[in-house]
Amino acid sequence: MDLGIIGKARSGKTSVFNAVTRGTAQVGAYSAGNEPNVGVVKVPDERVEALVGVFTPKKTTYAEIRWVDYPIDGFGTEGPGRQFVTELAKADALVHVVRAFEDDSVPHPEGSVDAHRDIDALNLELTFVDLGLIERRLARIDQEMKSMKAADRAGVEAHRELLGRLQAHLESGEGLRSMSLTDAEDKELRAYQFITMLPVLLVVNIGEDDLGRAGEIEAEFVARYGADGVAVAALCAKIEAELAQMDTEEAAAFREDLGLPEDSPRDRAIVAAYELLGVHSFLTAGEDEVRAWTVAKGATAPEAAGRIHSDLERGFIRAEVASWRDMVDAKGSMAELKKAGKLRTEGKTYVVQDGDVMNILFNV
Ligand SMILES: Nc1nc2c(ncn2[C@@H]2O[C@H](COP(=O)(O)OP(=O)(O)OP(=O)(O)O)[C@@H](O)[C@H]2O)c(=O)[nH]1
Ligand SMILES: [Mg+2]
Structure with missing residues (x-):
């Protein structure tokens, strides 16, 4: 499963990446280069462990999540975001990190912290990406139709009408995931890899001082953004990235002291991603290999x-x-x-x- 981390500059993307990938792929808090950080993480699975205990197989294969932390601020039609859009669109889900922490030592590029403004801005950019795709396709269709026999036009006409509906929806400022499409339409559109059709985990990155209100803040964002295909988690990425460096017992003790949920962001993200994508897993087990497989429910x-x-x-x-x-x-x-x-x-x-x-x- 591929998850793409996106968010405005200094929102905490790389901290989230470090928190969820734990020691497996550590990178600096500031991603200096222009390359995405990539980390592959095994999905912990007590069932696999138990079966390994029984079969002592030659090989053990857990389900995996591939996290990519994109070192970009936005997805405007110009600039570095552009080159990553196509890659990002191939992800199974997006993890949208939004800054809700105040910290004067980390200046916000906009000069102030406003999570709702930043969410709207990034969503709008993604909406424009899909809109651009549709406009280019429509222009091509119009061109092609000129030299088309009348009999061939009907099918193209229907597709054009469908794209027109998507265009109107995007122009109203909404992402495509909130459109109701038939299975046939969904299939017809799959090849476009529209980015606003991807499910999203919205990570609200709260400050250390707000940890006591994490549940409350999360509920607020759920009420505002929660929907089919959108899940929300409020957490403090800086602390979580630090906890991820500790061994399990030490981290668990700190979690309790700090009043953090028992489940780490990694585990919460996995549960949320499986839910969002409507998948679960079955297993194969034998002396050669014990393995978890992810399939659609x-x-x-x-x-x-x-x-x-x-x-x-x-x-x-x-x-x-x-x-x-x-x-x-x-x-x-x-x-x-x-x-x-x-x-x-x-x-x-x-x-x-x-x-x-x-x-x-x-x-x-
Ligand atoms: N106080 C505080 N600082 C945080 C928090 N999350 C991240 N930071 C700090 O903010 C700075 C930027 O965090 P990153 O995780 O690098 O954010 P990013 O979105 O990857 O930033 P860019 O890749 O530069 O756009 C780092 O110094 C982090 O330590 C937080 O929850 N609280
Ligand atoms: Mg970064």
């Missing part, structure tokens, strides 16, 4: 099998399925699972559940 057994390899989807026959707990209780013994009636045989229409351990039987 509602995915059927063949679709899940396709995550592993397209042959497994194409040639899917059936799946042997057990819950990870039952698998661990049975110490990985298929015979024991069967005897206890805990090994199910599922067909093509089976909807995979979170924590299923699956063995796919296929034939190509």
